[in-house]
Amino acid sequence: MMEGGYMYTVQRRIGDGVHWQCEEGGTCKSRLHTNGTEIVNRTSEHTHPPDEQAVICCETKVGIKKKARESQDSAHHIVGETLQTASGVLVLNYPSWTA
Numbered sequence: 001m002m003e004g005g006y007m008y009t010v011q012r013r014i015g016d017g018v019h020w021q022c023e024e025g026g027t028c029k030s031r032l033h034t035n036g037t038e039i040v041n042r043t044s045e046h047t048h049p050p051d052e053q054a055v056i057c058c059e060t061k062v063g064i065k066k067k068a069r070e071s072q073d074s075a076h077h078i079v080g081e082t083l084q085t086a087s088g089v090l091v092l093n094y095p096s097w098t099a
């Protein structure tokens with residue numbers, strides 16, 4: 001999942017709780033603990049800057065899903081419209097969005 005520009009991967013799950021590990025794993029010691037949708041604990045600062053491209057990509061995906069829910073346009077049409085204003089990074093990621 002994505003939080004504050006950082007990507008996290010699941011380290012372990014305990015009931016509704018999840019321990020997340022920064023994707024930078026090896027060098028970065030930052031961890032998140034969530035319970036349901038709530039962040040209950042955060043350990044250590046990241047040793048690297050947030051991934052801005054990942055943030056843009058994530059926000060765009062959310063935007064497309066939202067638009068698709070609210071409008072009569074097909075998701076395909078909305079993706080096309082969004083990509084006209086998006087960066088090359090997003091275009092590269094495009095195939096995985098619709099899979």
Ligand SMILES: [Zn+2]
Pocket residue numbers: 006022023024028029030045046047048
């Ligand atoms: Zn990190």
